[in-house]
Amino acid sequence: MGRKHGFDYDLIVIGSGTAGATSAAIAAKAGKSVAIVESGAFGGAAHHRNDVPTAALLYSAGLYDQSIQSGNIGLRTNSISYNYPALRAWQKTAIRRSGAANRSYYEGLGIDIISGLAHFLTPNEISVGYRHFSAKYFVVATGSNWRLPNVHGLSANGYQTPDTVIDGIRKSKHYLIIGGGETGVETAQILTSFGAKVTIAEAKSRLLPGYDPEAGQAIEKALSDKDVKVLADSRVLAIEGQDGSKRVLLARGGSKKHLMVDSIVVAAGCLPETDLGLDNAGVNYTKNGVKVNDYMQTNIRHIFAVGDVTGQHGLTHLGITEGRMAAHNIFNTNKIKVDHKSAPRIVLGYPNVAAAGLNESECRAKGLKIKKVVVGLSGAVRSSTANFSDGFVKLIADGNGRLVGATIVAPNAAEMIHELSLAITHQMSVTDLASSPRAFLSWSEAIGIAAQELTN
Numbered sequence: 001m002g003r004k005h006g007f008d009y010d011l012i013v014i015g016s017g018t019a020g021a022t023s024a025a026i027a028a029k030a031g032k033s034v035a036i037v038e039s040g041a042f043g044g045a046a047h048h049r050n051d052v053p054t055a056a057l058l059y060s061a062g063l064y065d066q067s068i069q070s071g072n073i074g075l076r077t078n079s080i081s082y083n084y085p086a087l088r089a090w091q092k093t094a095i096r097r098s099g100a101a102n103r104s105y106y107e108g109l110g111i112d113i114i115s116g117l118a119h120f121l122t123p124n125e126i127s128v129g130y131r132h133f134s135a136k137y138f139v140v141a142t143g144s145n146w147r148l149p150n151v152h153g154l155s156a157n158g159y160q161t162p163d164t165v166i167d168g169i170r171k172s173k174h175y176l177i178i179g180g181g182e183t184g185v186e187t188a189q190i191l192t193s194f195g196a197k198v199t200i201a202e203a204k205s206r207l208l209p210g211y212d213p214e215a216g217q218a219i220e221k222a223l224s225d226k227d228v229k230v231l232a233d234s235r236v237l238a239i240e241g242q243d244g245s246k247r248v249l250l251a252r253g254g255s256k257k258h259l260m261v262d263s264i265v266v267a268a269g270c271l272p273e274t275d276l277g278l279d280n281a282g283v284n285y286t287k288n289g290v291k292v293n294d295y296m297q298t299n300i301r302h303i304f305a306v307g308d309v310t311g312q313h314g315l316t317h318l319g320i321t322e323g324r325m326a327a328h329n330i331f332n333t334n335k336i337k338v339d340h341k342s343a344p345r346i347v348l349g350y351p352n353v354a355a356a357g358l359n360e361s362e363c364r365a366k367g368l369k370i371k372k373v374v375v376g377l378s379g380a381v382r383s384s385t386a387n388f389s390d391g392f393v394k395l396i397a398d399g400n401g402r403l404v405g406a407t408i409v410a411p412n413a414a415e416m417i418h419e420l421s422l423a424i425t426h427q428m429s430v431t432d433l434a435s436s437p438r439a440f441l442s443w444s445e446a447i448g449i450a451a452q453e454l455t456n
Contacts, residue, residue: 009033011330012126012135014118014276017044018316019307020141021106022323023330028109030331035112035135037128042103042113045143046316047095049163054186055348056094057166060087061193062350065226073387082194084169091166120277123300137302137330140278140290141323144270144308149178152238157246159264162187171195176248176261178236179268180207182347185219187267189349192226199259201234201250203268208347211407212359212394214374218409219353222390239264272309294337296326304330318343342424346414351391354417357405357424360396369399375450377410382443386411393450395420401429401455412443419447430454 010032013020020036021044028034041048064082071077099105103113116128125134146161148154162183165175173196177184180202192198200207200223206216207223207230220230234252241247248259272289284291284299289311296304304326307319322338329335347353363370378389388411396405406420423433434451438444 007124007134007136009035009112009133009135011035011137011139011327012037012118012133013139013141014126015044015141015143015307015309016042016103016106016113017141017143017307017319018046019143019319019323020044020139022320023139023141023304023306023327024106024111025109026324026327027331028106028111030327032331034110035114035133036106037114037116037118037126037133039115039117043099045163047098050183051316052095052098053091053166054162054183054190056091057087057190058186058348060090061190065193065350084194087194088167118276120281120283123281123303126277138281138304139323139326139330140276140283140298140303140305140309141307141319142273142276142309144272144311144314146266147269147271148266149236149268151178151236153241154239154264154266157239157241157264159266162265162267165263165265166190169194169196170262173197173262174199174260175263175265176201176236176246176259177265177267179266180204180216180230180232181210181267181269182208182345184265184267185223185347185353186349187265188223188228192223192228197227198223199229199231199261201231201236203235204232206232208353210359211345211353211355212361212405214392214394215353215355215407215409218351218391219347219349222349222351270308270314272311274309295329295335296322296338297329302330313340313343315343315345339425342421344414344417344421346417348414351388351409351411352413353407353409354413355405355407356417356421357403358396359405359407363396363398363405368404370396370404371399371401371454372396373450373454375446375453377443377446379449380443380445382441382445385441393446395430395433395447395450395454397430397454401431402427403430403433408447410443410446416444416447419444 011027011034013024013036016036016038024034024036067080118126177200180200188198208216234250238249274285290305306322325336325338344356374394377383377391383389391409394407398404403423430451438448
């Protein structure tokens with residue numbers, strides 16, 4: 001493909017994850033000359049380390065848990081077991097099927113794949129090893145890495161991350177997970193399902209602090225039922241190695257205590273990967289991410305940033321949307337803003353947690369007059385046939401009766417939430433939501449019940 005404008009490429013995308021690859025594919029299909037620079041495995045963290053491998057094991061763990069608990073619905077469960085090497089083989093199959101390493105697809109679009117670390121030399125030029133490349137536009141999609149908390153002795157005594165711990169789960173081990181957010185909860189679900197002892201230390205007052213409190217309470221109960229110990233309001237201060245184990249010093253409730261564990265798992269959030277010479281390009285950024293406007297454009301007009309590197313959300317599906325919007329905004333005069341507020345957020349496991357829009361505390365911080373309702377799953381007949389009722393649907397409406405927030409804890413919450421995300425995006429009223437018929441014996445019946453109650 002010919003080079004234009006005196007540059008090597010019309011667009012260089014730095015990072016081959018879902019956000020960056022989306023931008024590259026759209027630009028290439030529009031006839032632009034495009035290159036992707038990738039320093040690691042092609043396909044990015046979501047396919048190789050985070051979303052896909054975690055979801056594959058969570059699926060297995062959920063089936064295993066449900067099978068064990070199914071004796072009271074007529075199934076024989078005395079021979080239920082698992083084989084961890086086979087589970088890992090399944091996980092690798094899932095990664096392969098996801099298209100993680102499908103660089104040939106992008107090469108088939110005429111995209112050049114450049115292996116190595118990209119470093120800006122000027123606003124229009126990067127180096128990759130000893131080679132230099134120039135482009136009229138750039139999309140930075142370098143993602144993020146796990147943030148290490150300030151814990152004395154953490155690095156010296158060794159730790160794992162959610163990416164690495166699933167490579168070798170040991171039933172006999174006691175794992176301490178630092179962080180009770182989405183990833184910490186999902187990791188705990190996997191570890192405990194396959195026989196490990198798990199403790200979660202969360203600095204905030206509850207699990208899933210970014211969600212409505214009912215969600216954290218429901219998941220803490222679900223984990224406690226599986227013997228996971230949750231230490232809320234707890235900060236890990238120091239770690240010492242001792243006879244092959246680790247002695248952990250925690251501060252909790254104004255006092256300090258010690259805990260003996262076998263392994264530490266750091267799941268206390270991520271930091272954007274901004275070490276790529278952004279200063280040389282004049283791009284504004286902080287340790288919390290590259291600064292962008294509503295169009296995913298940095299302060300340098302021809303450089304855009306998408307996905308985790310912006311530090312805005314950490315959601316793969318929203319990164320894909322940003323990648324699509326960035327490509328559009330680069331090559332089109334009619335610019336499109338990215339709407340972050342209604343994007344669904346999910347925590348996989350059994351049950352799922354899903355949310356969209358504003359949570360209750362965010363509504364109050366904005367000074368919104370709200371009306372809310374929390375309806376248990378037992379109102380939906382599906383809860384009787386599926387033998388599960390420990391969940392709920394929570395809806396929040398503003399003073400005009402429009403849906404502004406929703407949270408679901410249910411077996412299929414990750415699928416149910418999209419109806420509510422769509423309703424928030426299009427400013428639907430709860431009356432509209434209540435009037436829509438839902439299939440009898442579906443979990444979504446609980447949404448209709450909640451919406452109807454909110455209209456009363």
